[in-house]
Amino acid sequence: MLIELALRNLARTKVRSTLAIIGIVIGVMAISSIGIFGESLKAVILENFKDVANEVIITPNYIHGYTSIDARTVRKIETIPFAETVIPVKSESALVEYRGKKTYVTVYGIDVRKTKDLFELERGTYKGCLVGSKIADFFKLRVGSRITVAGKDFRVTGIIKEGARFDINPNYAVILPLRDFDRVFNDKEYSMVIVKVRSIDKIDAFKKAVDKIVNRKENKVSVFEMKMIIERIKNVFGKVTLFLMAIAGVSLLVAGISILNIMLMSTIERTKEIGLMRAIGAYRETILKLFLTEALILGLVGSAVGGALSFLGGYSIDILILKTAKYVFAPSSIVYVFLGIAFGILTALISAMYPAWKASKLEPIEALRYE
Amino acid sequence: MIELVDVVKKYRIGIHEVVALNGVSLSVRDGEFVVIMGPSGSGKSTLLHLIGCLDKPTSGKVIIDGLDTSKLSDRELTELRRDKIGFVFQQYYLIPTLTALENVELPMVFKGVPKEKRHSRAEELLELVGLKGKEDRKPKELSGGEQQRVAIARALANEPSILLCDEPTGNLDTKSGKVVMDIIKRLNVEEGVTVVLVTHDPSLSDYGDRVVRIRDGRIIHAD
Ligand SMILES: Nc1ncnc2c1ncn2[C@@H]1O[C@H](COP(=O)(O)OP(=O)(O)OP(=O)(O)O)[C@@H](O)[C@H]1O
Numbered sequence: 001m002l003i004e005l006a007l008r009n010l011a012r013t014k015v016r017s018t019l020a021i022i023g024i025v026i027g028v029m030a031i032s033s034i035g036i037f038g039e040s041l042k043a044v045i046l047e048n049f050k051d052v053a054n055e056v057i058i059t060p061n062y063i064h065g066y067t068s069i070d071a072r073t074v075r076k077i078e079t080i081p082f083a084e085t086v087i088p089v090k091s092e093s094a095l096v097e098y099r100g101k102k103t104y105v106t107v108y109g110i111d112v113r114k115t116k117d118l119f120e121l122e123r124g125t126y127k128g129c130l131v132g133s134k135i136a137d138f139f140k141l142r143v144g145s146r147i148t149v150a151g152k153d154f155r156v157t158g159i160i161k162e163g164a165r166f167d168i169n170p171n172y173a174v175i176l177p178l179r180d181f182d183r184v185f186n187d188k189e190y191s192m193v194i195v196k197v198r199s200i201d202k203i204d205a206f207k208k209a210v211d212k213i214v215n216r217k218e219n220k221v222s223v224f225e226m227k228m229i230i231e232r233i234k235n236v237f238g239k240v241t242l243f244l245m246a247i248a249g250v251s252l253l254v255a256g257i258s259i260l261n262i263m264l265m266s267t268i269e270r271t272k273e274i275g276l277m278r279a280i281g282a283y284r285e286t287i288l289k290l291f292l293t294e295a296l297i298l299g300l301v302g303s304a305v306g307g308a309l310s311f312l313g314g315y316s317i318d319i320l321i322l323k324t325a326k327y328v329f330a331p332s333s334i335v336y337v338f339l340g341i342a343f344g345i346l347t348a349l350i351s352a353m354y355p356a357w358k359a360s361k362l363e364p365i366e367a368l369r370y371e
Numbered sequence: 372m373i374e375l376v377d378v379v380k381k382y383r384i385g386i387h388e389v390v391a392l393n394g395v396s397l398s399v400r401d402g403e404f405v406v407i408m409g410p411s412g413s414g415k416s417t418l419l420h421l422i423g424c425l426d427k428p429t430s431g432k433v434i435i436d437g438l439d440t441s442k443l444s445d446r447e448l449t450e451l452r453r454d455k456i457g458f459v460f461q462q463y464y465l466i467p468t469l470t471a472l473e474n475v476e477l478p479m480v481f482k483g484v485p486k487e488k489r490h491s492r493a494e495e496l497l498e499l500v501g502l503k504g505k506e507d508r509k510p511k512e513l514s515g516g517e518q519q520r521v522a523i524a525r526a527l528a529n530e531p532s533i534l535l536c537d538e539p540t541g542n543l544d545t546k547s548g549k550v551v552m553d554i555i556k557r558l559n560v561e562e563g564v565t566v567v568l569v570t571h572d573p574s575l576s577d578y579g580d581r582v583v584r585i586r587d588g589r590i591i592h593a594d
């Protein structure tokens with residue numbers, strides 16, 4: 001009956017109630033749409049790194065004077081059961097020349113069977129010398145071009161697809177099969193080891209194993225998890241999303257103030273009714289509940305509509321900016337819709353608190369005699 | 372049983388003090404019909420509001436069925452009004468958004484009477500006041516007399532032992548005024564409801580078992 005009464009009261013001032021609901025709709029829609037967009041943006045960016053999430057990079061512990069990793073250490077790492085693929089990498093800065101042009105680049109030596117785990121090719125095969133897309137652009141290289149690396153000639157067998165990695169920048173890299181690298185740079189030791197761990201939740205166990213097996217006597221190597229970097233990115237984007245949502249939240253604030261306003265008007269207009277209800281046996285809390293129920297209905301309706309429309313909003317922004325809508329309905333996006341809905345309802349309730357309290361504090365006889 | 376002991380009610384308007392009731396003592400037995408008469412501004416409504424626990428006296432005691440109301444909390448006073456007292460006001464004070472039936476149900480809603488029960492009781496009450504068939508009308512679709520009868524039905528919803536009427540016929544023509552008064556009288560006679568009715572209309576004094584006259588906040592003559 002309280003709900004019924006609340007509904008009728010809202011129906012009594014239809015235009016006012018509708019405007020209040022529209023306010024909430026816009027607020028919730030703004031918050032949730034931006035939430036969806038933020039989440040989609042994060043997902044699109046992280047998509048690039050999804051293959052590296054389970055990777056760990058082992059580097060020499062420079063602080064303790066180690067500048068390279070020896071083959072023995074690599075073999076030890078290979079024995080750790082959580083390691084799925086172990087890719088030892090050698091690297092050296094070297095002058096690369098082609099048809100009179102020259103530039104210094106980082107040259108990597110990686111086992112030919114393993115390069116495919118790290119890079120995708122735009123063209124050609126993994127068999128021999130690979131060059132990054134920016135290098136290829138710079139020299140105008142094609143598969144089959146002959147380049148000179150640190151004075152020795154190599155035939156380019158593949159061009160690496162543009163991409164992003166934290167350890168090796170594929171766009172500016174020149175990659176040689178280990179044997180060729182050793183020939184050019186005289187059996188250098190490894191500069192890092194990239195390990196793909198069986199699964200993300202095994203990373204901690206792997207790190208412990210490295211500490212036990214490799215770093216038992218001395219801290220020879222350091223271990224970096226890609227996971228950490230990805231967490232950072234997630235974190236930053238989470239904050240950006242939150243910030244954008246806070247800006248969108250201003251519209252909800254406005255909606256809240258409009259609810260506060262109409263509720264205050266309502267308490268004044270209905271003073272006599274409140275007095276009457278108190279006279280015939282309504283507790284103060286009953287009056288409080290009545291007004292809060294009215295606000296709750298405004299909040300629920302507005303938030304539900306706003307929540308539904310936010311998919312439309314999120315979809316539009318995603319298509320416009322990210323050119324893809326595949327993350328609009330992702331569970332992590334939907335969380336933001338619920339967040340928006342929760343905020344919408346909360347805003348309505350909080351805004352109604354003061355008017356409801358005021359109404360409940362009216363003395364019955366003064367309210368009845370109010371003109 | 373209603374007992375007023377040396378009740379004083381003062382209102383403060385700015386620096387001025389208005390003495391609405393100046394030492395009123397009165398007792399009303401169960402089942403009695405008391406008409407309180409007096410000119411406008413004499414303090415009749417104030418007296419009725421104090422009896423009905425809508426307001427508190429500045430000094431003195433209002434005792435309802437042996438309960439000193441000055442000792443009760445707001446919650447307890449609310450329950451007292453809800454369960455023991457029915458109000459009928461000159462302006463009816465029906466809730467405009469609710470139908471006649473729902474208006475009658477309202478005190479039962481506040482008491483927590485189950486839906487079925489309050490529904491059938493409200494129907495009975497509307498029939499009692501002669502409004503059968505008009506249950507679903509909104510107040511504005513009813514005449515003044517009909518609205519006042521809805522208000523009486525509402526006042527009776529929780530079977531109060533006391534019915535307090537403030538100029539119940541004040542806004543009605545003679546004919547509908549008589550209908551309303553007859554209903555109130557019948558309730559008093561047949562159901563034993565204690566009635567305290569205030570008015571400045573001398574023609575209503577015949578309905579009472581007793582007439583109390585009030586002037587300038589004092590009882591001047593009680594018979
Ligand atoms: N809330 C109030 N504030 C100030 N003065 C008040 C208030 N209520 C009543 N009074 C004053 O108290 C006195 C008694 O008022 P009350 O309403 O009880 O008179 P009444 O006998 O019911 O008059 P009427 O027949 O016109 O209804 C009047 O002088 C009135 O002006």
Ligand SMILES: [Mg+2]
Pocket residue numbers: 415416417537
């Ligand atoms: Mg009066």
